[in-house]
Amino acid sequence: MDIKQLDEFAKEIIFEAGKNIRAAFSYNIEIETKSNPNDLVTNIDRETELFFIEKIKAFNPDHRILGEEGMGETVNNLKGVVWIIDPIDGTMNFVKQHRHFMITIGVYVDGVGVLGYIFDVMREDLFNAIAGEGAWYNDSPLRKLQPVKIEEAVIGINANWVTPNTRINHEKIIELVQTVRGTRSYGSAAMEIAFVVSGKLDAYMSMRLAPWDIGGGVIIAKEVGAIATNLDGKDFDYLSKDTFLIANPSIHQLILDKYIEEKK
Amino acid sequence: MDIKQLDEFAKEIIFEAGKNIRAAFSYNIEIETKSNPNDLVTNIDRETELFFIEKIKAFNPDHRILGEEGMGETVNNLKGVVWIIDPIDGTMNFVKQHRHFMITIGVYVDGVGVLGYIFDVMREDLFNAIAGEGAWYNDSPLRKLQPVKIEEAVIGINANWVTPNTRINHEKIIELVQTVRGTRSYGSAAMEIAFVVSGKLDAYMSMRLAPWDIGGGVIIAKEVGAIATNLDGKDFDYLSKDTFLIANPSIHQLILDKYIEEKK
Structure with missing residues (x-):
């Protein structure tokens, strides 16, 4: 397989999809709910997934697609x-914030x-990687993550996980939360x-x-040395839903050991 | 006083300061701490405040300046x-995220x-208002906020306030947190x-x-109908530090009444 050619193709369809999504703000976005009232989906989510499926199948019909909208x-x-x-990861932001x-x-x-x-569709910011070759932010190489102390870490966590x-x-x-320097939550x-792979955050976790x-x-x-596992410290289960922690390598194990206690 | 002229002048110096700050990423940013290890300040914060003071004093020496860096x-x-x-509001983001x-x-x-x-210095996004005349986002009028139910609200709150x-x-x-549709935290x-005045969030609060x-x-x-008070529902104290809640008018009083209990 020609990985470089595949990479070029993937970028091409991502940029084209981004352009289509940005244009969608000038016509109607139809919003529906999925599993619960806070789980939103729009016609643009679905149209974008279909766009990818059509392009990829035309590129190579043997490639298969596992997409959020199940199309x-x-x-x-x-x-x-x-x-x-x-x-579209962050559909609520898409609908409400347009960013x-x-x-x-x-x-x-x-x-x-x-x-x-x-x-990042609105900023037209691309973070990408080719396994074994490196990672880039808008074509500039991303550096290996430097060690950080937990007291100086800024972590991404939704306030819900701070509540019972x-x-x-x-x-x-x-x-x-009371140990780290700060927390952030962006809804995507x-x-x-x-942000973790580019050192703008030092960790991010979610329970599902x-x-x-x-x-x-x-x-x-x-490619940048960030460690990404489920909360058991194992590989994420790609065929199901799972817990998730991605962190700077200097604090990943510490967070798992000291601050995560799963209820099973 | 010619408010329109003052507005033009203010925009001019804001855009110029923004340009200077963006250029600062290509030379050295020196970071110090202030009141505590998580309270950061840089040479760029100070230089930018000085820039504003010099410009404003040249514009009218009678104008006075109350600035974060006390210059x-x-x-x-x-x-x-x-x-x-x-x-620079959000100095930690400035240093760590460059956005x-x-x-x-x-x-x-x-x-x-x-x-x-x-x-927003990196996006070059301007939210502004002239009292009694309206508010704008990049020169497009901002609309009056539309009512929102608390269950559908997305609110800005730092995870620290969810902890004892x-x-x-x-x-x-x-x-x-468990009532609203979602929470966000951006560190600025x-x-x-x-985000509240432009309807991208429905409320934001901070205790200090x-x-x-x-x-x-x-x-x-x-100008957009958002309500901004301290947590007693009174005007913010401009000569001190104070608590703060800004919200869509349909949920401001509800948040104060039902979810805020100050320890005094």
């Missing part, structure tokens, strides 16, 4: 080439990540992952993410 | 024309706000205020802000 085929394994796609939403894509070959992309919940002991998260997992939220980001993570 | 004269009252300036920091300015005449500005603290009952804030009060954090924003708030 590709059912994907039960990662054999061959699988594109894991979130057409802070990402296209994110990971390309996997027999389960191994080879190409990763997170594209069924998944983790929130008292431990309170300790974490892919945005927070992009889908493969398309993180599929692009973990490939970029590897 | 203007001591201001004990709001008589005459007072510029309330934060040269998400604002120049924010309020111009007050005998204590009454007449001109307000929040400028000396200022408010965090148990009530937990209820708030002015950015969160800009300074006049320069909010002096520009509250003038914009008035």
Whole structure:
């Protein structure tokens, strides 16, 4: 497989999709809810996913697509080439803020990540990686992450995990929030992952993410030395939903050991 | 006083300061700490405040400047024309993220706000208002805020206020976080205020802000119908530090009544 050619193609369709999404603000965006009233989807999410599916199938009909909106085929394994796609990560931001939403894509070959992309559609900012070759931010190389002390870390975490919940002991998260230098929350997992791989945040965690939220980001993570696992410290389960922690390597294990206590 | 002329002048120096700050990323930024290890200041914060002071004094030596870095004269009252300036709101973002920091300015005449500005330096996005005449986002009129239900609100709040603290009952804030549609935290009060006045957030609160954090924003708030008070529901104290809540008018009183319990 010609990885460079695949990379060029992926960038091309990401930029084209971004252009289409930006243009959508000048016509009607239809909003629906999915699993719950806070889980939004729009016609633009669906149209963008279909756009990717059509382009990829035309490029190579053997490639399969695992997308948030489920408009590709059912994907039960990662054999061959699988594109894991979130057409709009941060749909609530897309609808309400007209910013802070990402296209994110990971390309996997027999389960191994080879190409990763997170594209900030409004800023036209691309974070991407080619496995084993490096990672870039708008074509400038991203540096390996430098060590950070937990007291100087800025971490991405949703305030919900600081409140009593069924998944983790929130008292431990309170300790974490009170230990670090600061916290941020942007409403887009892919945005927070992009910030970790570029050193703008030092960690990001969530108790329930889908493969398309993180599929692009973990490939970029590897190239800059960020560690991305589930909360058991193992690889994220790409065929299901899972917990997730991405962090600077100097604090990843510390966060798992000292501040995460899952309720199982 | 010619308010239009003052407005033109203010915009001119804000855009020029923004250009200088963006250029600063290509030379050395020196970082120091102020009141505590997480309270950062840089040479660029200071140089930018000095830039504003020099420009304003040249424009009219009678105008006084109340700035975050304290490089203007001591201001004990709001008589005459007072510029309330934060040269870089979100210094930690400036240093670590190279984005998400604002120049924010309020111009007050005998204590009454007449001109307000929040400028996203990296996006070159300007939110501004002329009292009684309206508010704009990059020269497009900002609309009056439309009613929102608390269950559909997205609010800006730092995770620290969700943890036990000396200022408010965090148990009530937990209820708030679990009631609303979502929370965000950007690390810049002015950015969160800009998001409220433009409907990208529905509320933002903090337990301890300074006049320069909010002096520009509250003038914009008035023009779009956002309500900005301290947590007693009174006007913010411009000569001290104070608590702060800015919100869509349909939920401001509800948040004060139901979710805020100050420890006094």
